[in-house]
Amino acid sequence: MGNFQLKINQFVEIVMHQGGMNQILEGLKNTVIIAVSGLIIGIIIGILIATVRVVPKYKLLPRILNGFCTFYVSLFRGTPMVVQLLVFYYVLLPIIGVKLTGVQVSILVFGLNSGAYISEMMRAGIQSVDPGQMEAGRAVGLSFATTMRMIVIPQAIKNILPTLGNEFIQLIKETSVVSFVGASDLYVAFNYIGSNSYEFMVPYLAMAIIYIVLVLLITLGIRIMEKQLRKSDKRN
Amino acid sequence: MLDVIDLKKNFDDQTVLDGINIHINKGDIVVVTGPSGSGKSTFLRCLNCMEDPDGGQIIFNGVDIADMKVDINVHRRHMGMVFQHFNLFNNKTVLQNISLAPIYVRTKDKNDKTPKKEIIAEENVKALELLERIGLQDKAGMYPVTLSGGQKQRVAIVRALAMNPDMILFDEPTSALDPEMVGEVLDLMKELAKEGMTMVIVTHEMGFAKEVANRVIFIDEGIIKEDAPPKEFFENPKDPRLKEFLSKVLM
Ligand SMILES: Nc1ncnc2c1ncn2[C@@H]1O[C@H](COP(=O)(O)OP(=O)(O)OP(=O)(O)O)[C@@H](O)[C@H]1O
Numbered sequence: 001m002g003n004f005q006l007k008i009n010q011f012v013e014i015v016m017h018q019g020g021m022n023q024i025l026e027g028l029k030n031t032v033i034i035a036v037s038g039l040i041i042g043i044i045i046g047i048l049i050a051t052v053r054v055v056p057k058y059k060l061l062p063r064i065l066n067g068f069c070t071f072y073v074s075l076f077r078g079t080p081m082v083v084q085l086l087v088f089y090y091v092l093l094p095i096i097g098v099k100l101t102g103v104q105v106s107i108l109v110f111g112l113n114s115g116a117y118i119s120e121m122m123r124a125g126i127q128s129v130d131p132g133q134m135e136a137g138r139a140v141g142l143s144f145a146t147t148m149r150m151i152v153i154p155q156a157i158k159n160i161l162p163t164l165g166n167e168f169i170q171l172i173k174e175t176s177v178v179s180f181v182g183a184s185d186l187y188v189a190f191n192y193i194g195s196n197s198y199e200f201m202v203p204y205l206a207m208a209i210i211y212i213v214l215v216l217l218i219t220l221g222i223r224i225m226e227k228q229l230r231k232s233d234k235r236n
Numbered sequence: 237m238l239d240v241i242d243l244k245k246n247f248d249d250q251t252v253l254d255g256i257n258i259h260i261n262k263g264d265i266v267v268v269t270g271p272s273g274s275g276k277s278t279f280l281r282c283l284n285c286m287e288d289p290d291g292g293q294i295i296f297n298g299v300d301i302a303d304m305k306v307d308i309n310v311h312r313r314h315m316g317m318v319f320q321h322f323n324l325f326n327n328k329t330v331l332q333n334i335s336l337a338p339i340y341v342r343t344k345d346k347n348d349k350t351p352k353k354e355i356i357a358e359e360n361v362k363a364l365e366l367l368e369r370i371g372l373q374d375k376a377g378m379y380p381v382t383l384s385g386g387q388k389q390r391v392a393i394v395r396a397l398a399m400n401p402d403m404i405l406f407d408e409p410t411s412a413l414d415p416e417m418v419g420e421v422l423d424l425m426k427e428l429a430k431e432g433m434t435m436v437i438v439t440h441e442m443g444f445a446k447e448v449a450n451r452v453i454f455i456d457e458g459i460i461k462e463d464a465p466p467k468e469f470f471e472n473p474k475d476p477r478l479k480e481f482l483s484k485v486l487m
């Protein structure tokens with residue numbers, strides 16, 4: 001056990017006095033930025049795709065858009081996130097001649113990837129809203145898009161909030177692969193600390209704890225939000 | 237006000253409406269009857285193009301709204317609709333249910349130069365007045381789930397009124413209500429009728445039809461088989477299928 005105490009001391013020393021703390025904070029910051037931005041982009045893309053999917057399809061344009069969305073969703077759901085990161089960073093962006101940092105690419109890929117997943121959740125959410133809500137909106141003279149935006153989608157989001165929370169947790173966890181494209185996340189930080197002391201037990205344990213705490217915090221946040229949104233379900 | 241000319245509607249290979257013709261005047265209270273599945277709801281929903289007609293014309297205030305080229309949203313604002321299951325916006329408060337569409341329409345209207353804040357304030361005042369009218373002003377900030385069925389339907393009716401429509405369509409407005417709540421909704425509808433609102437009402441409330449309507453129509457086999465003032469409709473029906481229908485519903 002004395003050995004373990006020694007390892008902890010070594011870890012604390014690097015964190016406090018050899019730049020470890022900065023690394024951790026930087027990693028934490030990137031992890032959160034990538035996951036949050038990815039989620040926001042994902043929600044926007046998800047809403048757009050889901051809307052295209054539920055639009056009545058008599059006309060040509062919705063059909064073409066729908067075909068494109070199907071392709072997009074199956075592409076991003078059918079390949080691992082790491083592969084998407086690598087392809088964007090080392091293949092697509094160089095080809096089109098755009099230079100992005102590792103974090104920027106990660107945000108882009110996380111957004112596109114979660115957009116594909118969220119679109120499916122959102123479609124289920126929209127379909128779970130009583131069609132009478134759309135009818136009532138149309139009957140007072142609101143357009144399909146306006147009724148979607150003001151009436152149907154808010155209710156759909158409320159319905160899928162737990163799944164959306166899971167998606168966010170998924171994104172937080174998946175940030176652990178962004179070092180593949182050179183973004184400094186928590187893994188990079190703790191790996192740095194480990195490499196400096198040739199000792200990985202405590203750093204990786206600390207990393208695990210940080211992930212767990214992050215996930216617990218998010219879970220708590222979602223609970224609170226759900227409670228707020230459930231107001232319209234309760235008699236008050 | 238509303239001229240329906242040779243209205244046709246099919247679902248897949250089933251012909252539901254097969255040439256409906258009716259002229260509705262300002263102030264008319266038209267009650268629509270007919271056997272179950274005869275197309276009463278379909279007829280009503282074609283009037284504001286919630287269902288797109290497959291043939292014929294619906295001339296509303298001089299415009300054929302069945303024409304796919306017109307902006308249907310503009311015309312629907314002048315034709316309210318009340319549903320069997322109320323369909324209040326669940327994510328909006330009672331007050332917002334009423335003021336949402338008027339606020340939206342006015343803020344998008346380029347001729348209405350009123351600042352948005354004032355529009356919201358004005359429309360909320362109007363909505364509150366409408367709520368006072370039905371005695372539900374204390375529910376303004378609550379969500380629809382907290383209301384009884386009768387209260388929901390009355391809010392739905394004033395939601396339609398808030399747009400100052402030229403006419404209101406009702407599809408079985410009391411069918412989903414507990415019996416003790418039917419009265420309050422019918423009373424409100426009677427009030428509107430007295431004020432001269434043009435109304436088209438699908439209902440099984442024959443007492444209401446006799447008392448309030450000035451015309452009762454019978455839809456059967458895709459057409460209007462009878463269109464008469466209530467007295468004549470109930471006491472001296474001409475169509476044999478209507479006679480049979482009345483003998484069933486008036487038992
Ligand atoms: N969206 C739809 N798709 C396919 N068929 C439909 C649709 N809506 C209605 N129908 C069919 O059209 C016919 C007329 O339906 P409608 O609802 O207009 O009748 P109704 O007179 O209102 O009946 P009820 O008294 O039961 O309300 C029925 O046979 C129904 O099954």
Ligand SMILES: [Mg+2]
Nearest residue numbers: 276277278408
């Ligand atoms: Mg019906």
